[in-house]
Amino acid sequence: MQKISPAKRTKGITYAVRDVVVLAKQVAATGKEMLYLNIGDPNLYDFRTPQHILDAAKDAMERNKNGYSPSSGIDEAVTAIRREAGRKGIQNIQDVFVTTGASEGIEICLTALVNEGENVLTPSPGYPLYNAILSKLEAVERPYYLDEENGWQPDLEDIAGKIDEKTRAIVLINPNNPTGSVCEKATLLGLIELAKQHNIVIFADEIYDKLILDEDKPHTSIAALDPDVPFITFNGLSKSYLGPGWRIGWGIVSGNAEVLKDYIDGINKILRARLCANHPEQYAIAPALEGDQSHIEEMKVKLRRRRDITVEMLNEIPGISCVRPLGAFYAFPRIDIPESDKEFVQNLLRETGVVVVHGSGFGQRPGTKHFRIVFLPQEEVLTNAYRQIFRYMEKHYSKFGLTV
Numbered sequence: 001m002q003k004i005s006p007a008k009r010t011k012g013i014t015y016a017v018r019d020v021v022v023l024a025k026q027v028a029a030t031g032k033e034m035l036y037l038n039i040g041d042p043n044l045y046d047f048r049t050p051q052h053i054l055d056a057a058k059d060a061m062e063r064n065k066n067g068y069s070p071s072s073g074i075d076e077a078v079t080a081i082r083r084e085a086g087r088k089g090i091q092n093i094q095d096v097f098v099t100t101g102a103s104e105g106i107e108i109c110l111t112a113l114v115n116e117g118e119n120v121l122t123p124s125p126g127y128p129l130y131n132a133i134l135s136k137l138e139a140v141e142r143p144y145y146l147d148e149e150n151g152w153q154p155d156l157e158d159i160a161g162k163i164d165e166k167t168r169a170i171v172l173i174n175p176n177n178p179t180g181s182v183c184e185k186a187t188l189l190g191l192i193e194l195a196k197q198h199n200i201v202i203f204a205d206e207i208y209d210k211l212i213l214d215e216d217k218p219h220t221s222i223a224a225l226d227p228d229v230p231f232i233t234f235n236g237l238s239k240s241y242l243g244p245g246w247r248i249g250w251g252i253v254s255g256n257a258e259v260l261k262d263y264i265d266g267i268n269k270i271l272r273a274r275l276c277a278n279h280p281e282q283y284a285i286a287p288a289l290e291g292d293q294s295h296i297e298e299m300k301v302k303l304r305r306r307r308d309i310t311v312e313m314l315n316e317i318p319g320i321s322c323v324r325p326l327g328a329f330y331a332f333p334r335i336d337i338p339e340s341d342k343e344f345v346q347n348l349l350r351e352t353g354v355v356v357v358h359g360s361g362f363g364q365r366p367g368t369k370h371f372r373i374v375f376l377p378q379e380e381v382l383t384n385a386y387r388q389i390f391r392y393m394e395k396h397y398s399k400f401g402l403t404v
C-alpha cells in the first residue's frame with residue numbers, strides 16, 4: 001500500500017506552545033531538573049479550582065445530568081453569561097452559546113464566516129490557535145503588528161493598511177497572549193472605526209479579562225463601546241476561574257440584529273451539528289460568574305509578585321529587555337542574540353532545563369527576537385529559572401560583559 005497523504009490544509013499548522021514539549025520530554029528523560037515556564041495552566045502550580053465551582057459540576061454529575069444539552073447550552077448558563085455581559089456594558093446581545101472551551105467557539109465562528117481565500121487579521125504576537133484554524137479553512141491569516149515601543153498596543157496604521165475587500169474579521173486578544181498587554185480605550189475605538197468603515201466582524205478574545213494586574217489600567221470590553229458593530233466576545237472557565245481542561249467556554253454575539261441575522265443562523269447550524277458542549281460541567285458556569293469571586297483577587301496578588309520578579313530580573317540581564325505585562329500571566333521579553341529565538345529556546349532547554357517558548361511561534365516584527373514566559377510558577381521556581389537564564393547568557397554571550 002502507498003503512504004496515506006495528509007490534507008494540504010494541515011501543512012501550515014503549528015502550535016509552538018505544545019511543540020516545545022517534545023524536546024522538553026527528551027531532556028527530562030536524561031534526569032535533568034526541569035523548570036517549566038511554557039504552559040498557561042494555573043492548576044499545574046499553586047492554584048486550585050474554587051470549591052463552589054467543583055461542587056456545582058459534581059452535583060450535576062451525581063444527579064445524572066449527563067444526557068445531551070441544548071446545542072447552545074443550558075438555560076442557567078446562557079442566562080448567567082448574558083447577565084455577565086451586561087455587567088461589562090455589552091449591549092444588543094443577539095446570541096449566546098456554550099462551547100467546548102473558548103477554542104471551539106472561535107473555530108465555529110470562523111468556520112461560519114470565512115470562505116476559502118478570504119482573510120482575517122490576527123495580532124502578531126498572538127495566540128497560535130488562529131493560524132491553525134485558518135489553515136484548516138484554507139483561508140488567509142493576515143498578521144497585524146503590536147507595537148512593543150507602545151506597550152504592545154495594536155498598531156492601527158498597520159491594521160488599516162492590511163484590510164482589503166476579502167477581509168472578514170479582525171481578531172483582538174485583550175489581555176494579550178503572549179505579551180500580557182491590555183488595550184487602551186483609544187486603541188479599541190480606533191479598531192471599531194475600522195470595522196465600521198469596512199463592514200467586518202471583531203472577534204474579541206477576552207479569556208483573561210479578570211486578571212488585570214494594575215488597578216489603574218482597567219479592562220474595557222470592546223463590545224461595550226458600540227451597540228451596532230458586529231462583535232463576538234469569547235471567554236470561559238479555564239483562566240480566571242481556574243478550570244483549565246474543563247473545556248467550557250462561550251461566545252456572545254452582539255451588534256445590529258439585521259446585520260448579524262444570517263451569520264448567527266450559520267453559527268447555530270454548526271452548533272447543532274456538533275451536538276453540545278460537556279453537559280454537567282455547564283452547571284458550573286452560573287456559580288462561577290455569580291458566586292464567590294474572592295479567588296480572583298487572591299490569584300492577582302500572587303501574579304503581581306511573580307510579574308514584578310519576572311520584569312525586574314529579566315531586565316537586569318544584558319541582552320534581554322521586557323515590557324511590563326499589565327494582565328494575564330505572560331511576559332514576552334526581547335533578546336539580542338545572533339541566532340534565531342527558536343535555537344535560543346532549544347539550546348537553553350537542553351543546557352539548563354528551563355522551558356520557555358520561542359517568540360516566532362506567536363509572531364513578531366521582522367528583525368526582532370523574543371521568547372514567552374509563563375510566570376504562574378512559585379517565586380522560588382521563577383527566581384531559579386531567571387538565574388539559569390542569566391548564567392546561560394553570561395556563558396554564551398560574553399560580549400555583554402555579564403557578571404553573576
